[in-house]
Amino acid sequence: MHETLEAVQMSSRKVVDGDLKVYLALLSLLLVMVLGKFSQILAAVIFSALCIYADRKAYIRIIRVPAFFLLGALVVILLTIDGKALVSFWIFRITDESIETAFSVLLRSTASLSVLSFLIMTTSIPEFITALSKLRIPKFIVEMLMLIYRTIQILFEEISKLDTAASSRLGYLGFRNMIRTASLLAFSAFMKSLRRSEIMEEALESRCYSGCYPLLQSRSRGAGISASIITAIVLAGWLG
Template sequence: MHETLEEIQADSRKLIEGQVNVYFVIFSFILLYAFNKTPVFLLAFLIFSALSLYSTGFSYFRFLRVPSYFIVPALFVIAVITPGEHLVWLFSREGVETAFRTFLRTYSSLSLMFYLIFTTSIPELLSALKKLRLPDFVVEMMSLIYRSIQIFLDELFRLETSAESRLGFANRKSFVRTAALIGYSMFVKSLDRAEKLDMAMEARCYSGKVPVVSGRNKGTVHALVVISLLTLAGVVL
C-alpha cells in the first residue's frame, strides 16, 4: 500500500511537538557541526534514531535504507583510497578511521532530518520558519515546491501501478519502453495536475501568502535534555 509522508506524520507519536520541535532540530544541527566531534555524532545518531523509532516504528529503517545504497559504497571507496598505514587487505588504518567518522557524521545528519520529516508537517515547519523572520516569498516557494513534488510522486505511483498491472516491466525491452512512456505521461499529466492545483488555490482565495499554523508546543523539557547532552558531549569528550 502506498503510504504518504502526510499519513506517516499524522500517525506518528511525538514527544516534542509544535514550533519548538523545529527549533530543537535546527539547534541540534548547529551543535553537531559546531563541535564536529565523533562522540557528538554518535550520541546524536543514537538519540534521534531512538526518537524516530518511537515516532514511526520500523518505518524509520525503511526510509534509512534508501540513502544507504549510495552511502555504503562511498564509505568503502573512502576506506580503500585513503593513504596511510596498512591495516588489512586493501584498507589502511587512516582510511577505516575516516570512513567510520564519515559514517557517523552522515547518519547522524540523516537521523536528524528523518526525525524532523516524520514528526513535523510542512505547515508546522513553514510556520516555525516564518517566526524566524524568513522572507514570505521564500516560505511560499517552499510550500509550492513541496506540494508540486507530492503531485509528481502521486502521479508517478499511479502510472507505475498501471504499468505493472499490464506487465510493463516484464523484461528489459519492455522496461525501457515503459519507462519512456511513463516519463512522457508524467510530463503531460503533471502539467495538468499543476494547473488544477492553481485553479483550486485561486478558488479558495489564495492571496500569495501561506497561512500560518498555530499549535501548542510540547516536550520543551525533552528538547532541553537532548541539547544539554549534546553540549556536554561536545565540551567534555
C-alpha cells in the first residue's frame, strides 16, 4: 500500500514535537550553512539518527532522489574546477581544488538534507505554518500559505480520481491515447478544481470566515534535547 507523506508525518516517532521541532530545524539549517565541517558532520549524524528513529523506510525514500542529484553535481564539480591536476584521463582531470570543493559541498549538502528530511518527516504543512505565524510573519502571508496548501490538496485529489478512472478504461494504452488522455485529464482537473475551490470558499463563508484561518495548536516537547543538539552543533563549529 502506498503511504503518503502526510501519513508519514502523522505516524512518525518524534523526539521533539510541536513548534519547537520547526525552530530546531530552521536554526540547525542556518548553523550548518555558516559553521565549519565538524558542525556539518555532527548535524548530519544527529538528524539522520532522528530520521531513522522517526521512520527508517520513509527516510530512505525521501533522500533517494536528492542524493541522486547530489551525486551528479559532485561529479560535475570534480571535473570542472581548475587547480593542480591529481588525476587526468582523456579531456577530464581531477584537481586538488575540485576535490576540496566537492568535499565541502558534500558535507554541507548532506547536513542540510538531513535537517530538511527531519522537518519533512515530522512536520505537516499546517504545523509548519502555525510555527511560522508565531515568528511575527504578516497574517496575510500565513493565510495565503494555508489557502494554497488546501487548494493543492484539492488539485491532487481530483487528479488522483481522474487518473484512476482513465487507467481503468485503458486510457493510457498506446502513445496517441496517452497524449489524448493526459490533455483531457489536465482540462478536467482544472475545471473540477475550480468548482471545488468555489465550494470551499462557500463553506468558509458559511462558517463566518473573516480572513483568519484557524491554525493547529500543539504542545511543544523536547526542549532539553533541542538545546543539547544546538549546543553540540555550535561547539563543533567552534572547535572546527
